[in-house]
């Protein structure tokens with residue numbers, strides 16, 4: 001009787017690993033089957049945002065701290081790795097760790113004052129911090145100010161993450177990134193931290209009475225979340241070969257990092273990946289059809305999407321598969 | 336005489352202009368079930384909040400096993416062995432019953448497998464084994480009360496504070512609750528319980544402390560406090576005093 005319950009959680013986690021491994025194999029084969037650079041490029045973006053949103057989900061989903069400033073950590077990652085590469089010749093495969101460390105540290109610095117705020121105030125505060133970051137970089141000549149930085153091509157190399165055949169290697173680089181972000185989420189979801197985050201999100205007073213240190217719990221989630229985002233920023237910079245303030249520190253990027261998790265299912269393991277697979281193609285098509293992301297039309301489309309989703313499927317697209325709950329407890333609806 | 340497990344000395348607490356607790360002192364001996372009674376607004380839940388570290392008393396001290404714990408905060412109090420339930424249930428609604436209780440058992444068992452085994456043990460003890468995988472959101476109100484007891488027990492407390500866990504239950508459910516409380520005490524846990532249902536409470540408790548308007552009115556055996564004229568006056572008004 002009691003053994004059956006243990007079985008449920010453990011079986012669920014083993015199934016998640018198996019599905020994840022199967023998906024990984026499929027995604028390794030997929031780009032070989034689709035030689036079109038356009039589709040391969042789309043796959044790069046889907047995987048990038050899957051990883052980014054998986055990182056956002058650790059803090060915003062499991063721990064319930066909705067951040068609208070994750071572009072700050074993304075931008076720090078992008079600029080750190082790029083500056084280390086262009087100024088000091090340090091390869092981006094090392095620079096991305098520095099970018100991740102800085103992203104995590106920045107998330108801690110933002111969390112320190114802001115985690116004392118509740119609910120919406122936290123979201124607004126992160127938004128403000130994000131905009132401050134954008135303004136600082138826009139006016140800082142040493143990092144290229146508004147012009148940004150173009151990353152010169154040195155040589156075809158995995159160490160430098162630079163390739164003449166542009167897209168295909170990045171499919172695999174981003175796949176590794178998304179897979180690692182997923183694995184981190186899977187690990188923390190089953191750990192003491194994962195339980196504590198969900199408890200803090202549901203009822204912080206009750207969690208405290210059980211010995212949960214609320215503030216350090218949030219800080220741990222922020223550090224992991226910021227670090228994953230920073231690494232994504234570094235990879236993005238090498239993929240595009242050019243960074244400037246709006247494309248790495250912009251508000252719409254902060255929204256776009258959060259959206260896949262929100263659309264796919266907040267606080268679920270598969271939500272960010274599913275959301276990115278649906279949302280990024282829609283976003284790319286809307287940019288192609290409406291021309292440029294600058295007009296804010298894309299933001300209006302996301303806003304509309306969120307509204308429709310909130311009304312029709314508040315638990316996210318993942319609930320269509322019978323998976324519900326804040327951390328993907330697989331409960332099949334109607335048996 | 337053995338040192339009391341809990342020693343409350345001159346505790347006062349006000350919220351704005353409202354004096355929720357005024358100069359309250361009493362002790363609780365290890366192994367006993369103490370009833371904390373008094374009309375609505377008497378300050379029972381406020382006192383629980385002070386004991387559990389959720390609020391800091393304005394004056395006075397609270398000692399657990401001789402060490403001052405008042406003002407240390409809820410996390411330190413939980414770590415030192417104080418478990419509690421809430422008058423208005425605070426379950427983690429996006430989590431299953433088992434996951435709720437595991438949040439408690441993680442306090443003393445960092446490993447997920449060990450925490451799960453401990454939680455399942457407590458859930459079985461509380462008679463909820465068949466409901467372990469049900470989301471807390473879908474539990475019935477009496478089950479949610481048991482969830483809170485199980486969650487607190489999973490932290491392996493020495494002192495358990497139960498705030499109106501039998502209120503609103505049917506007589507059968509309340510009897511099941513009484514059996515559970517006795518079983519908890521038999522495990523060596525000291526209990527302070529707040530309850531309004533006197534016919535359920537009086538046979539269960541070893542001793543009672545009565546609060547009224549934030550002050551301690553009296554304390555003693557259950558039989559002696561219900562005959563105390565001050566208590567009758569507080570509950571029913573002057574004309575019922577013989």
Ligand SMILES: Nc1ncnc2c1ncn2[C@@H]1O[C@H](COP(=O)(O)OP(=O)(O)O)[C@@H](O)[C@H]1O
Nearest residue numbers: 350353354355374375376377378379380381382
């Ligand atoms: N956090 C709080 N803020 C303001 N007033 C409070 C708070 N907690 C309790 N009180 C007040 O303290 C008094 C005692 O409340 P309480 O301890 O809940 O009584 P009881 O549990 O005996 O019914 C009430 O007047 C209540 O309004």
Ligand SMILES: [Mg+2]
Nearest residue numbers: 379380381422
């Ligand atoms: Mg009360």
